[in-house]
Amino acid sequence: MATSGNPRRRSREDVAEMALQLLDEYGLPDLTMRNLATALGIQPSALYWHFPNKQALLAAVSAKILAPVTRLAVEDLSPREAVRTLGGRLRDCLLAYRDGAELVSSSLALGLVGSPVRPPLLEVARRHGVPDALSEVAAELLIHFTVGRVFHEQQRRTADSLGLLEGPDSLRPEDASAASADEDDFARALTMIADGLEVSTTRSARPRG
Numbered sequence: 001m002a003t004s005g006n007p008r009r010r011s012r013e014d015v016a017e018m019a020l021q022l023l024d025e026y027g028l029p030d031l032t033m034r035n036l037a038t039a040l041g042i043q044p045s046a047l048y049w050h051f052p053n054k055q056a057l058l059a060a061v062s063a064k065i066l067a068p069v070t071r072l073a074v075e076d077l078s079p080r081e082a083v084r085t086l087g088g089r090l091r092d093c094l095l096a097y098r099d100g101a102e103l104v105s106s107s108l109a110l111g112l113v114g115s116p117v118r119p120p121l122l123e124v125a126r127r128h129g130v131p132d133a134l135s136e137v138a139a140e141l142l143i144h145f146t147v148g149r150v151f152h153e154q155q156r157r158t159a160d161s162l163g164l165l166e167g168p169d170s171l172r173p174e175d176a177s178a179a180s181a182d183e184d185d186f187a188r189a190l191t192m193i194a195d196g197l198e199v200s201t202t203r204s205a206r207p208r209g
Contacts, residue, residue, distance in 0.1 A: 010040050012050040016060040020097065023061060027158075028099040033057075059112035062104045068093050069116035074124050079201070082124040083138060083194040084187070086117040087146050091186060094150040099158075101151035108147065115143045130201045138197040145189065153182060 018039050023031050033054055037044040051057040069090050074082045094100040107113040118139040125135035159165050 010042055010046070010050075012060070015040065015047060015050050015057070016064055019057060019061045020064050023099060023103065024097045026098075028103055031058075031061075055107075055110060055112060058103060059107045059110075062107035062113045065093055065097055065100050065104055066090075066113065066116040070120075072120065074120045077124055079121070079125045079128050079130055079135075079138075080194040080198055082121050083142060083197060084190045086121060087142050087190040087193070088187075090117060090143070090146045091150055094147065095154070099154060101147050101154055105147050105151055108143070115139060117142050117146075125197075129205075130197070131204055134197060134200050134204065137200075138193060141193055141196075142190075145193070146186075149186060149189070 015036070019031060019036055022036060022039060026035070033044050033047055036057075037047055040047075047057070051060065069086065072086065072089050074085060077085060094104060097103075104113070108115070118136075121139045121142070122132060122135045125138075126132070156165065
């Protein structure tokens with residue numbers, strides 16, 4: 001891990017960006033305040049000018065991972081399309097960084113970051129007359145399913161890279177069919193979530209009697 005020779009004062013953005021790089025290169029267990037300070041060429045105590053504790057730092061890194069989801073344009077989508085689009089983008093963002101799902105899962109569980117799919121999904125659903133109660137359930141299911149699914153996916157990849165998987169569970173890098181199967185299974189699951197929201201909306205609109 002190289003130490004930066006640049007003595008300039010580091011900004012909060014500098015710290016979060018370097019933390020994201022270290023996460024992707026070394027993984028979450030090695031993303032320590034000491035390693036981060038070394039990479040930035042500063043004393044560990046200097047990090048606390050920007051972040052009061054490590055969890056706050058990890059929350060900032062989680063927010064950077066999730067940023068492309070929050071910027072996704074869904075205004076012209078139906079609720080069904082929004083579920084599939086938001087879920088797919090979230091999966092891509094988590095897979096883009098080593099241990100991305102584990103880190104984001106922790107930040108979500110502690111309430112340090114908000115669900116990136118909830119606001120856009122509720123916005124789309126309201127325009128199509130979907131009750132907020134149903135949209136909230138769909139958003140909750142979407143975020144937890146996607147983060148949990150990718151968490152397991154990344155754990156399997158890590159275990160395989162360490163030679164811990166054998167036989168049919170092994171994920172050979174040259175075998176593109178495994179990745180394709182993961183994507184297909186994930187897409188089918190998103191469709192089921194979208195179908196559930198659609199059916200529930202139709203039922204809620206029926207007059208009771």
